[in-house]
Amino acid sequence: MTPPEHETPGPGAHAPQSSAAPRTPYRALVVTASNRASAGVYADKGGPLIAEGLAGLGFTVDGPQVVPDGDPVEAALRAGVAAGYDVIVTTGGTGISPTDATPEATRRVLDHEVPGIPEAIRAEGLAQVPTAALSRGLAGVASRTLIVNLPGSTGGVKDGLAVLGRLLVHAVDQLRGGDHPRPGSPS
Template identity: 40%
Template structure:
């Protein structure tokens, strides 16, 4: 990391997917907001939607169409129950999937929760020049996910980072 450079702050939106959480008890969403702002990034918007493919897709589509939103972080809905629908909602919107994110997440998570990590359908990708990272709903998983994402969203991180690619994401 080049400490002589300034961080290029990114505008990041946070979506909590849950049938039961409210702003008052959304610990995972708060962790993501606290981490991104502590790092120097800007919160574009934060909202909560139920585990419903179409409500998830509506919010994500709106943010993906908003040129000022550069990154979207979601928490919740990545498990295997009938109500977990975040990957199904988001995958059709992606132009490219970033497979390595889920692989790294599960590798790190394995150190903490062993084989229970196979239940995580964490994913990441790019849609209309916007990065999207889908994390599980637990606060621990959000901390693990942020530990991976933070360096890649830091324009000073070397040898490379996702932040520096933002201007090129919509090239043909």
């Protein structure tokens, strides 16, 4: 789905007339939560995949920022919200191991949760990978920023991107004050 500011009018169409200033491009930040990747033990694979997927949706993407699990995740999220990103997508730290703390860090930043997003992401992966049910990822809003936790595996990232591709532009439009589309109309 192409963000409205990137759409071009069809042949014979007139550009919409508006007194409002043009909207700024959609901005996204990618944060990878991984003790080992942040220490250079292995390369981050999920973060670049997310950045590529978000760019394909028309977002200007910063990151991935690779940080250790725990408090550094919360710090990165708070900095991203303060910087005014429309979306922050994390990867990693959503499982059940003792060091997986991304959901807790995220919850401390959120104003309210949007539970349908992680439910849809888990459902997307369950048919192929039963362990997708072990993901504890969250999604929610902090100020006007949507934050979404994706699993650390590339498969989990792909499942998450499949879901986000269907709703992310609409969600950002809503956070920017857009109206709900009428039934049957494009969002």
